[in-house]
Structure formats: structure tokens, C-alpha cells
Amino acid sequence: MTTYSVEIEVPDEHDIEGVDPGGSVTVEVDESEYVLAAARDQGVWLPAFCQQGWCTTCAAEVLDGDLDHSDAKRYYAVDAQAGFALTCVATPRSDLRLRACAEIAMKEHREANGLQPTP
């Protein structure tokens, strides 16, 4: 079992338990674990809603690294190309740097590409 380091940045305006606003935290995530679940297990309460890769509440921007989204219910090739991840169903394939709380940005990206859900 390979374990990866996932550095999660939190934008200033978001209040996430386990990370100072504007700060970052690093969690360890096994290759078979979802990023969201691993982060929450380690005290970092990232936002989420459906936890099935459908609603985009858990969206993050991928600053560096690769993830697998095979289990997502609604995730498109253009999402990956634009550097968005759904942390609730994404498993790491490398060490990662993510910027959390990207739901609005991902929805705007979806709207620009004629995909659901939109803002």
C-alpha cells in the first residue's frame, strides 16, 4: 500500500476546522483512500455534501499531482483538464498540493462548459 502526502491550502475567507484560514496542512492519504475521508480522519474538516462525486461541494483546485476519479458520479474530462478535483471520491496517485473550497470556481467552470451543476 502506497501512502501519499497531500498538502491542502485553505483560502483566507474560509473557516475550515483543523486549518488556519490562509494556511495549509499536510495529511497522509493511502492510494485506496479518498482524500476527503482521510483529511477528516486526521482532523481537517473539509466541506462536503453528497460524498459521491456528484454535487461539487468538496471541489478543490489541483496545484500539483495526480488523482483518480473513477468512483465519481459526475466528473468530466474538462474538469481534470481545468485542474479541479472532487476530494470526496478522489484517490491520490502521487503526492499532492490542493487548494480547498473551490466549489464556486468549479461551478463557474462547469457553466462555461455547458455542464451541470452550475452556480
Place this chain on the structure above:
Amino acid sequence: MSDDKPHAGGSIEPGDTSQRVGVTTLEERGLDVDELIDKLKAAAGAEFTTYYYYTNLRMHLAGHEDYKEITEDARLEDRAHFELVAPRIYELGGALPNDIREFANGASCPDAELPVPYEGDIPDTEDLTAEDTLEVLLEAERCAIRTWNEICDMTEGKDRRTFDMAQRILQEEIEHEAWFVELLSMERDGEINPAGHFVRGEPGEAPYSTNRRINDSA
């Protein structure tokens, strides 16, 4: 403001109907009401689409009258959840989308589709099993549990009315999950995992979440 009546005053002018104390008091407590409205619309969308999809799933449990009956309870209770949430969205100053497609696309849970390919308008049910259908039902309930827990987290200690509503819906979603765990365990694995599905007073009674009984004409 009178010392004797500390809640008699406030920042809203008497007779002003453009604002609601029921909203401003939530904002005073640090709740992002716009975010809550968005989440409630998404959750209401999930309840409504679930009601639709469960109608189709239930019809395709042909020959499994016991499964049909339990699915019917879950189906009608999810409708009751939608009807409970919708007025709350308006109380908070929000509104349901005019376009049902927008409403469904914004649902917080995946479509609980019949797990078979379609040929045009007709499902190819040749390989459809009760096990497959029960798994779809189970995962839909699990999504609902997650979403209502999140809404409980958002509102706890800040918005007592929404918290109470979300908590009561959550109670029923947890029961629904237990029902489908029991059915799928036996159907797929031959395992006994009792849920205690006691018959409701009538189908769809929604014992926790119904504020007012749906009358016979509804």
C-alpha cells in the same frame, strides 16, 4: 429597547415586510443564509428526484411485493421531505427554480436511475435483478444521510428551525438505509441484518418529518 422586553425591538422597522426577523436573527448568529438556501435547494432537489426515481425502481421490483412495499414507504417519505423543505426555502428568502431541469441538475445526490441500459425509451430489463435495484436504493439513502448530516452541522446552534427539520428528515433517512441494508444483505448474501421495518400507519406516513398530515386529496 425596553429593559423589560429585550426582544420587543430590533433593526427592522415595524410593518416592514421586506425583511424577516427569522432571517436576520440567523445572520446575527453567524449563519450564511445564502449558503444554507443553496444547500436546502440541493437537498430538496435530491428528495424530489428520489421520489421520481423510486417510482421507477419500485415498479421494476416485479414479483418482490415485500421490497415494493418498503420502497413505497421510502418513496412517499422522500416526497414528504421535499414538501417539508420547500416552504423553509421561502421562509429564508430563497425560491425554487422555475425550471425543473435546473432543480434536478442541482440536486445534491446522484440520479437513482434504473441500473440497466435503455433502448430508446424502453429499459432492457433482461439482466435486471432485485439485488441491483436494492443497491441503487441503498446508495441513494446513504447520500441523503450525508447531506442532511451536513445541514445539521451547518445549522446546529444557529438555526433551530432548520436544524430541527433536518434532524427529523435525517431520522427517516437512517431508517431507510437500515431497511435496504436488511433487504440487500439477504437478497445478495443470504445474511440476516434486521432493520426493524415496522409497518407505518399508512404508506409514506413519515412519522418524524411530517408536520401536517397530507390530506386525502393531496
